[in-house]
Amino acid sequence: MWLVGLGRRDVLRLEVKAMKRVAVLGAGNAGCAMAAHLARQGLEVRLYNRWEDEIRVLKQQGGIYLKGCLGEGFVPIPVITTDLEEALRGADFVAVVTPATAHEFFARAVAPYIKAGTPVLLNPGHTCGALHFRKVLREAGGPPVDICETNTNIYICRLTAPGEVTVYNVGGVFFAALPGERLAALAELVGKIAPTIRPVPSVLDTGFANVNAIMHPAAMLLNTGWIEHGSGFYFYAEGATPGVASIMAAVDRERLEVMRALGLRPVPFVEVFYQYGATSQRALESGSMYEALRDSEPNRLIRAPQSMTHRFLAEDIPHGLVPMESFGRLVGVKTPVITALIELACVINGVDYRKEGLTLEKLGLGGMDVGAIMQYVQHGE
Amino acid sequence: MEKVAVLGGGNGAFITAADLAGKGFSVNLFEMPELSASVERARHQGGIELEVRGNLPIRPGFWRVNVTSDPAEALDGVKVAFLVVPAFAQKRFAEVIAPYTREGMLIVLAPGNFGGAIEFAQVLKRRGSPPVKLAEMECMIYSGFKNDSGSVWVSGYKKGLRVAAFPGRDTAGVVETLHQFYPDLRPARNVLETGLRNVNTVFHAPIVVLNAGRIEDTKGDFLFYWQGCTPAVGRVVEGVEEERLAIGAALGLELTPNYQVMLDWYGHQGARGPGLKEVMATNPAYEWDTAPATLQHRFLTEDIPYGMVPMESLGKLVGVKTPLTTAIIELAQRMLERDLRKEARTLDTLGLGGVPLGDLQRLVDECGWWGWEGATC
Numbered sequence: 001m002w003l004v005g006l007g008r009r010d011v012l013r014l015e016v017k018a019m020k021r022v023a024v025l026g027a028g029n030a031g032c033a034m035a036a037h038l039a040r041q042g043l044e045v046r047l048y049n050r051w052e053d054e055i056r057v058l059k060q061q062g063g064i065y066l067k068g069c070l071g072e073g074f075v076p077i078p079v080i081t082t083d084l085e086e087a088l089r090g091a092d093f094v095a096v097v098t099p100a101t102a103h104e105f106f107a108r109a110v111a112p113y114i115k116a117g118t119p120v121l122l123n124p125g126h127t128c129g130a131l132h133f134r135k136v137l138r139e140a141g142g143p144p145v146d147i148c149e150t151n152t153n154i155y156i157c158r159l160t161a162p163g164e165v166t167v168y169n170v171g172g173v174f175f176a177a178l179p180g181e182r183l184a185a186l187a188e189l190v191g192k193i194a195p196t197i198r199p200v201p202s203v204l205d206t207g208f209a210n211v212n213a214i215m216h217p218a219a220m221l222l223n224t225g226w227i228e229h230g231s232g233f234y235f236y237a238e239g240a241t242p243g244v245a246s247i248m249a250a251v252d253r254e255r256l257e258v259m260r261a262l263g264l265r266p267v268p269f270v271e272v273f274y275q276y277g278a279t280s281q282r283a284l285e286s287g288s289m290y291e292a293l294r295d296s297e298p299n300r301l302i303r304a305p306q307s308m309t310h311r312f313l314a315e316d317i318p319h320g321l322v323p324m325e326s327f328g329r330l331v332g333v334k335t336p337v338i339t340a341l342i343e344l345a346c347v348i349n350g351v352d353y354r355k356e357g358l359t360l361e362k363l364g365l366g367g368m369d370v371g372a373i374m375q376y377v378q379h380g381e
Numbered sequence: 382m383e384k385v386a387v388l389g390g391g392n393g394a395f396i397t398a399a400d401l402a403g404k405g406f407s408v409n410l411f412e413m414p415e416l417s418a419s420v421e422r423a424r425h426q427g428g429i430e431l432e433v434r435g436n437l438p439i440r441p442g443f444w445r446v447n448v449t450s451d452p453a454e455a456l457d458g459v460k461v462a463f464l465v466v467p468a469f470a471q472k473r474f475a476e477v478i479a480p481y482t483r484e485g486m487l488i489v490l491a492p493g494n495f496g497g498a499i500e501f502a503q504v505l506k507r508r509g510s511p512p513v514k515l516a517e518m519e520c521m522i523y524s525g526f527k528n529d530s531g532s533v534w535v536s537g538y539k540k541g542l543r544v545a546a547f548p549g550r551d552t553a554g555v556v557e558t559l560h561q562f563y564p565d566l567r568p569a570r571n572v573l574e575t576g577l578r579n580v581n582t583v584f585h586a587p588i589v590v591l592n593a594g595r596i597e598d599t600k601g602d603f604l605f606y607w608q609g610c611t612p613a614v615g616r617v618v619e620g621v622e623e624e625r626l627a628i629g630a631a632l633g634l635e636l637t638p639n640y641q642v643m644l645d646w647y648g649h650q651g652a653r654g655p656g657l658k659e660v661m662a663t664n665p666a667y668e669w670d671t672a673p674a675t676l677q678h679r680f681l682t683e684d685i686p687y688g689m690v691p692m693e694s695l696g697k698l699v700g701v702k703t704p705l706t707t708a709i710i711e712l713a714q715r716m717l718e719r720d721l722r723k724e725a726r727t728l729d730t731l732g733l734g735g736v737p738l739g740d741l742q743r744l745v746d747e748c749g750w751w752g753w754e755g756a757t758c
Contacts (some may be wrong), residue, residue, distance in 0.1 A: 225592035228611035241597035243716035340708035347620045348613040
């Protein structure tokens with residue numbers, strides 16, 4: 001219902017070349033799923049990973065064993081490498097499939113090799129990944145490129161054995177472009193390889209729809225003792241109790257309030273989660289955070305992390321709640337629950353997540369008013 | 382045999398009544414008529430069975446206690462009364478006993494929580510009580526739980542607990558009087574200090590909030606301190622503690638770091654450890670302390686409005702930032718769906734908001750409520 005129609009002006013501007021050779025950066029769960037998925041569709045995939053250890057098996061077997069809803073079988077990948085230049089050579093599309101904490105590294109690292117105009121997809125962008133990536137890439141002397149992002153991972157998947165990825169579901173994810181005026185062209189391009197994407201007007205719409213930031217910090221922090229005492233409980237099925245879910249719901253309300261103040265269209269968590277295929281129609285109709293998580297088949301058997309340094313805090317605080325809080329401050333919307341979660345995470349992990357994370361200053365939006373930010377997001381200047 | 386009154390009928394009141402009876406005092410236990418079920422068996426059998434877990438300076442046994450729901454009877458011939466009730470109930474007890482107080486009678490809030498003695502004095506004076514002596518302890522002196530309406534067990538006894546009179550200039554005399562009951566009590570400067578010394582403020586709510594999922598899912602089936610106060614939880618507790626100490630310093634109060642408090646109180650029971658979180662997670666006095674079965678528990682509903690919220694507002698008064706205290710309040714009140722700041726007892730609700738710090742200190746150090754004339758006495 002929030003689909004953006006392709007206007008005539010956008011159609012005329014379609015100029016992105018169909019992709020042939022794709023660099024997938026990051027060979028974790030989702031990177032492997034995406035590489036296999038794209039290779040299956042006949043694209044020439046070049047898969048890069050920073051650490052040799054994690055791709056040794058893939059290199060030995062020359063590809064990925066794929067299981068689950070995207071098909072079963074061995075998928076050859078012609079290039080699997082730790083050499084970024086090799087991965088990017090001749091690539092006409094780049095997919096960055098990493099934790100948000102690695103975006104800065106990749107934006108800097110690709111700068112010397114990426115060709116001007118190459119579309120870059122952040123799958124996912126988390127919150128404000130595209131804005132961050134663009135700023136770092138420019139500062140590192142990289143060429144102008146179009147960046148697009150999803151709000152969360154297209155693939156619900158896990159590496160189920162060395163060299164093997166199982167894809168459980170391909171979710172309906174929000175998709176936006178930076179600059180926003182390039183949305184139609186990029187949506188058409190990416191839609192061909194990932195038909196479940198749902199275009200939304202701007203990278204703020206994707207950024208604020210970062211479902212991980214809504215779920216993970218609350219579920220982690222309100223179960224701190226249980227996580228450390230180490231009984232390996234089911235993270236959502238047991239850990240997302242009514243009280244815990246009420247804090248996620250409060251985060252959701254604060255986030256929607258900030259979106260309203262920014263003039264964005266606020267889509268509640270439960271609706272985003274349902275579109276993603278992660279919960280039931282019944283839960284959608286109830287509108288309840290608690291029900292949405294209880295009814296989440298993909299999350300049912302997820303175990304709690306073993307440590308508080310897990311990416312559910314280390315990523316979702318600095319690349320989720322911190323930028324949301326920062327936007328809240330800009331528009332004068334109070335976010336006491338988001339702030340509370342950030343404070344606790346900082347003390348628990350001994351990290352200043354506001355310093356590490358994506359504040360407006362870090363995104364290159366410092367000193368701008370809402371109008372100027374919207375202008376920048378839409379037109380790139 | 383000197384007569385004393387114990388007001389209340391919960392865990393703490395039962396242990397207090399039984400312990401004092403065991404020490405040879407004649408004890409009247411008063412509970413509100415509407416709560417008489419909670420003291421039913423004690424009334425019926427004319428006393429309380431007290432079980433002692435661990436090596437404590439408390440005598441186990443069946444101790445005779447006169448259980449009544451008549452405040453006149455409870456306070457008849459009594460020079461010292463101990464009020465052992467949750468903070469939110471203190472006001473109601475003040476209203477009920479006001480007609481039966483006598484000049485010079487000592488009423489000890491055990492414990493006071495923030496502003497307990499001030500509020501108690503305000504209610505008594507408004508109800509026409511003659512000036513009584515008021516004092517408050519910094520914390521409950523025992524830890525333990527009732528088995529039923531006639532028996533209770535105790536597993537902890539805090540040595541060297543602080544007590545302050547309201548006003549503070551009466552403290553020395555009050556401590557001397559109370560030494561016949563608790564020979565190791567020590568003085569605090571005033572009731573602002575006892576309010577800020579309450580360790581429950583720093584311990585309870587952070588541990589509950591950071592174990593909220595486990596409490597709800599398992600109905601509290603774990604040991605609250607031994608298993609719930611993990612290193613990360615401990616870091617938050619220590620962070621709240623730092624905020625408390627900073628506020629105390631800004632108010633010119635000499636607060637003892639809670640690490641030292643733990644060693645002082647529970648060293649005799651074997652408490653050890655290199656730091657606060659370690660000593661909490663291994664304190665033998667906590668061996669029996671299971672977690673609350675629900676979030677709707679006084680660890681949040683009492684310790685936030687009568688501990689953390691006052692701390693937050695004192696922080697504002699003296700310009701000390703309290704981000705962790707605020708964080709715990711915010712999360713707790715949303716989980717409980719209650720406005721805990723509105724329920725709180727603060728300088729504002731005591732009618733003392735905006736009183737300059739110097740005047741406030743005169744009130745608690747010198748004047749007391751009967752002598753207070755707005756700025757001086």
